[in-house]
Amino acid sequence: MAKRKSKKSSRKTKSKAAKIRPKKISAFAPQDELKRELKISAIDEGTVIDHIPSDSTFKVAEILNLENHKGIVSIATNLQSKRIGKKGIVKVGGKSLTQEEVNKIAIVAPDATVNIIKNYYVKEKIKVKSPDVIDNVVKCSNPVCVTNNEKVNTRFYVVKKDPLKIKCHYCERGMGKEDIEII
Numbered sequence: 001m002a003k004r005k006s007k008k009s010s011r012k013t014k015s016k017a018a019k020i021r022p023k024k025i026s027a028f029a030p031q032d033e034l035k036r037e038l039k040i041s042a043i044d045e046g047t048v049i050d051h052i053p054s055d056s057t058f059k060v061a062e063i064l065n066l067e068n069h070k071g072i073v074s075i076a077t078n079l080q081s082k083r084i085g086k087k088g089i090v091k092v093g094g095k096s097l098t099q100e101e102v103n104k105i106a107i108v109a110p111d112a113t114v115n116i117i118k119n120y121y122v123k124e125k126i127k128v129k130s131p132d133v134i135d136n137v138v139k140c141s142n143p144v145c146v147t148n149n150e151k152v153n154t155r156f157y158v159v160k161k162d163p164l165k166i167k168c169h170y171c172e173r174g175m176g177k178e179d180i181e182i183i
């Protein structure tokens with residue numbers, strides 16, 4: 001008993017001294033094997049948008065206005081995918097998407113899968129459908145286009161789906177994915 005007590009007190013002195021030393025990060029770092037296994041956490045309730053082309057990952061976050069979302073939001077990009085090379089995933093806790101949001105996602109991520117999660121299970125898997133006509137979603141990049149100068153809704157025709165090419169109904173300006181600004 002007495003022996004244990006003395007051990008404890010010596011440890012106490014040691015930890016007091018350690019306070020002024022920087023923490024040893026390696027003591028808390030995961031082991032190599034564990035590191036390789038680290039993934040984005042599953043969500044209990046909400047929506048997972050998967051198979052997003054990497055360069056559209058943050059556009060999806062913008063479409064869903066996730067900056068202001070109060071639930072869990074996990075965004076990962078440049079993940080390895082057998083199907084589309086590199087992909088992004090956006091996981092949103094406590095949110096179900098409207099049809100309008102799904103339609104917008106289809107514009108920047110034509111191969112995306114929208115998974116509806118309930119109680120940790122994938123309850124539904126929706127394959128987005130890219131539209132032929134995009135109404136009032138994308139801003140025309142032409143400053144003199146009527147849609148930028150009068151109260152006229154934008155309208156684009158999808159000329160090519162992958163890589164995306166769209167054409168303004170009013171000024172015929174052609175735009176690619178990189179020019180797309182969501183209204």
Ligand code: CTP
Pocket residue numbers: 041042043044048050089091113115117119120121122
């Ligand atoms: N997922 C999640 N939380 C859950 C369940 C699933 O975040 N509670 C995520 C998974 O990590 C995956 C996506 O939702 O990114 C779809 O899950 P699942 O259908 O189980 O995966 P896959 O079979 O790989 O999907 P797919 O066939 O569409 O590639």
Ligand code: ZN
Pocket residue numbers: 140141142145146147168169170171172173
């Ligand atoms: Zn235009």
